[in-house]
Each structure stands twice: as C-alpha cells, then as structure tokens.
Amino acid sequence: MRLIIASNNKNKVREIKEILGDKFEEIVSMREAGIELDVEEDADTFIGNARKKAEETAKLCPQDAVLADDSGLCVDALNGAPGVYSARFADEGHDDAANRAKLFAELRDVPAERRTAHFACAM
Incomplete structure (x- = not known):
C-alpha cells in the first residue's frame, strides 16, 4: 500500500x-x-x-x-498561543521572522523564568 x-x-x-x-x-x-x-x-x-x-x-x-499533521509552538505565558496560529501569528502572509518578532514583543514583559513553552504535533 x-x-x-x-x-x-x-x-x-x-x-x-x-x-x-x-x-x-x-x-x-x-x-x-x-x-x-x-x-x-x-x-x-x-x-x-x-x-x-x-x-x-x-x-x-x-x-x-x-x-x-499540524503542529505549532504553545507558549505557557501566552495561554498556549500562538498554538494553531504559529505559522500566521503575525497575520497572513508573514514569514517566520515576523512571527518571531511578534512572539518576542508579546513576551517582552514576561520574566525569563515564566517563558516556558512546548511544541505540539497532531497526526
């Protein structure tokens, strides 16, 4: 098969x-x-x-x-965001660099010890 x-x-x-x-x-x-x-x-x-x-x-x-499959990054301090929106976190048409920039901006005021995350994948 x-x-x-x-x-x-x-x-x-x-x-x-x-x-x-x-x-x-x-x-x-x-x-x-x-x-x-x-x-x-x-x-x-x-x-x-x-x-x-x-x-x-x-x-x-x-x-x-x-x-x-579908997969993405789930940041604990952001209540699991970007999650299923990881590839388009900075809006449709943006690239990985824009997504990372938005993620770092969202985490700016989060203490380092609370910047935990996990990668999720469903198949």
Whole structure:
C-alpha cells in the first residue's frame, strides 16, 4: 500500500520515510503523488487541522493511506498561543521572522523564568 504524506515539506516527508519506510510499499509527498491541494487550516485545534488535511487528501486518492499533521509552538505565558496560529501569528502572509518578532514583543514583559513553552504535533 502507498502512503501519501499530506505535505510537500521535504524534511517532514524524509523523516516519515525514515520511521515508516519498511511499513509501506511507497511513501510519497502530495506533489510526488500528483496532488495539488491547498487545505485551509482553519480548525481551532491541531487535531482538527490534521484531520481536515487528511480527509481532503484522501478524497483525491481513496485507494491510498494518508497521513497528515499540524503542529505549532504553545507558549505557557501566552495561554498556549500562538498554538494553531504559529505559522500566521503575525497575520497572513508573514514569514517566520515576523512571527518571531511578534512572539518576542508579546513576551517582552514576561520574566525569563515564566517563558516556558512546548511544541505540539497532531497526526
């Protein structure tokens, strides 16, 4: 059976191939499978976004297995923000540098010992 990774992130696909390589006949990215799909990540949870990407991809290739994920940084002093909005924390169209700048600005008055966070990933 073929596994389609609902992503075009080369590093993510490589990592999954390293972990699951012997479990599937073939593991490919969406691009490698000929799928052009841009799923809007508008769910309130990582699981919701991952599920949406998996379901939308699976509709286009029902004979294949599909694996999708969503992930982000959850800062405790910001009540879990940016969370599911990590990639667009500084608004749509901004890059990682803008997201980091906004994050540091939000943490400006937070003491160093309270600047704890974790990375969440749902698959």
